[in-house]
Amino acid sequence: MVIEDIACLTNSDGKDTIQRKSALTRNLATGMNWSALESLLSGVNKYSTVFGRVWLSMVFVFRVMVFVVAAQRVWGDESKDFVCNTRQPGCTNVCYDSIFPISHIRLWALQLIFVTCPSLMVMAHVKYREGKDSKYASQHQGSHLYANPGKKRGGLWWTYLVSLIFKAVVDAAFLYILYYIYHGYDMPRLSKCALEPCPNTVDCYISRPTEKKIFTIFMVVSSAVCIFMCILEMFYLLGKRLHKVLKVRQANKRLLFAEVDPTIGSQQNISRQKKAEEAAATSL
Numbered sequence: 162m163v164i165e166d167i168a169c170l171t172n173s174d175g176k177d178t179i180q181r182k183s184a185l186t187r188n189l190a191t192g193m194n195w196s197a198l199e200s201l202l203s204g205v206n207k208y209s210t211v212f213g214r215v216w217l218s219m220v221f222v223f224r225v226m227v228f229v230v231a232a233q234r235v236w237g238d239e240s241k242d243f244v245c246n247t248r249q250p251g252c253t254n255v256c257y258d259s260i261f262p263i264s265h266i267r268l269w270a271l272q273l274i275f276v277t278c279p280s281l282m283v284m285a286h287v288k289y290r291e292g293k294d295s296k297y298a299s300q301h302q303g304s305h306l307y308a309n310p311g312k313k314r315g316g317l318w319w320t321y322l323v324s325l326i327f328k329a330v331v332d333a334a335f336l337y338i339l340y341y342i343y344h345g346y347d348m349p350r351l352s353k354c355a356l357e358p359c360p361n362t363v364d365c366y367i368s369r370p371t372e373k374k375i376f377t378i379f380m381v382v383s384s385a386v387c388i389f390m391c392i393l394e395m396f397y398l399l400g401k402r403l404h405k406v407l408k409v410r411q412a413n414k415r416l417l418f419a420e421v422d423p424t425i426g427s428q429q430n431i432s433r434q435k436k437a438e439e440a441a442a443t444s445l
Contacts, residue, residue: 212394216328216387220277223383228269232376235369236266242368249360256354256365262342265373269380272335276387279324286320322398329391332384339381346381348374 209217239261245253340346348370355362367373 210394210397212390212397216390216394217280219383219387219390220273224269224380224387225273227376227379227383228266228273232266232269232380235372235376236264239264239368243365245354245359245363245365247359247363249358252354252356252359252363253365255356256352256359256363259354259356260352260365260367265339265377268335268339272331272384275331275335276328279327283317283321283324286317290317318398318402322395325391325395325398329388329395332388332391336381336384339377346374346377348377 240257243253243257243260245256247253348367350367350370352365352367353362354365
């Protein structure tokens with residue numbers, strides 16, 4: 162994309178060259194912005210489960226890349242190539258605003274921004290714990306507050322779970338918004354419009370409706386798969402947590418009903434109890 166723009170810059174007149182330069186600048190800025198976001202979110206991978214890694218791959222391979230490389234070009238001609246069979250001034254603009262209340266591109270951009278924010282929240286929590294652990298270690302002669310600051314325990318576990326719920330809700334909300342605004346995920350070739358100042362009911366035509374429909378369905382399916390991955394990860398985390406809680410309860414029961422062996426010394430009995438307590442603590 163950038164190479165094509167550079168080639169056109171060298172073979173165009175002055176006016177076209179300025180337009181190409183501005184387009185090239187926008188393309189470079191867009192690529193750099195998404196690359197910066199990708200580099201930030203890639204750091205969340207080491208704190209994620211396998212489902213979280215699949216979700217992140219889905220977001221950047223099937224959504225961000227398609228959005229940046231292809232979708233922006235498909236929807237780049239919405240207003241310019243939107244045609245109605247009337248010459249009444251203002252009618253085409255009013256009909257366009259009615260049929261496209263918000264651009265698909267802008268809606269998807271907002272969706273991608275909102276859906277990636279919870280991952281940044283998780284990473285910020287991990288960085289906070291790392292800083293807190295480093296400060297504690299400097300004040301207590303190298304002893305650490307957390308055995309592993311990135312391990313999902315305590316508050317970080319809840320932060321991670323809330324981030325999954327938020328991501329699933331955001332994706333589902335945007336799918337509903339898209340469905341509600343456009344009355345489905347179809348892209349009709351012909352739309353009827355009878356708004357003022359149109360003299361009567363006019364026919365309006367959308368450019369490349371089939372291509373836009375394919376991209377819309379692709380983005381909708383990708384969002385649905387991401388929602389499914391978030392739900393799977395939530396069940397995985399809750400199941401793993403439940404398993405650990407049951408394991409701790411069993412260890413506590415063994416510790417509670419353990420009989421003191423009279424044939425061994427009190428020190429050995431105390432040692433056995435300490436080992437049971439340590440096993441219960443490490444299983445959390």
